[in-house]
Amino acid sequence: MANTYTQIYLQLVFAVHSREALIKPEFKDEVYKYMTGIVRNNGSKLLAINGMPDHVHLLVGWKPSVDLPSLVKDVKAGSSRFINEKRFLRGRFNWQEGYGAFSYGHSQLTSVIKYIENQEQKHARRSFRTEYMSLLRKFDIAFEEKYAFKELW
Numbered sequence: 001m002a003n004t005y006t007q008i009y010l011q012l013v014f015a016v017h018s019r020e021a022l023i024k025p026e027f028k029d030e031v032y033k034y035m036t037g038i039v040r041n042n043g044s045k046l047l048a049i050n051g052m053p054d055h056v057h058l059l060v061g062w063k064p065s066v067d068l069p070s071l072v073k074d075v076k077a078g079s080s081r082f083i084n085e086k087r088f089l090r091g092r093f094n095w096q097e098g099y100g101a102f103s104y105g106h107s108q109l110t111s112v113i114k115y116i117e118n119q120e121q122k123h124a125r126r127s128f129r130t131e132y133m134s135l136l137r138k139f140d141i142a143f144e145e146k147y148a149f150k151e152l153w
Contacts, residue, residue, distance in 0.1 A: 012058045014099040021053035027088045048116040
């Protein structure tokens with residue numbers, strides 16, 4: 001729509017199916033570049049991406065011309081297909097169902113980018129489960145812990 005201006009920043013977080021540590025260092029950069037292309041092709045801008053072998057964080061400058069569930073679906077499905085076609089793993093790769101989306105203001109971007117870039121240091125001290133539950137609580141998102149990543153816990 002003409003004369004529509006937005007500035008929406010979202011941190012997207014999602015895990016590998018069953019939280020398996022499958023995103024290996026030897027191909028993670030290639031997967032992240034592919035995910036960046038998917039975000040860009042959906043009209044948004046990737047500001048930061050990083051994660052651990054069992055999950056990923058993306059900071060996106062989101063353009064609402066594409067609805068958020070479709071954007072996340074495209075990123076997850078496209079990157080799963082990419083990993084499987086490249087045969088980075090012996091078995092089949094899938095992301096876990098669902099995701100977290102957390103919004104930030106422009107003034108918070110530097111700290112969120114640092115947070116995403118420093119995932120290795122963060123997870124030396126706390127688990128992904130602790131991190132994810134902390135984000136849900138910080139953003140006052142109603143949830144039942146038994147259903148968050150339910151197939152694992």
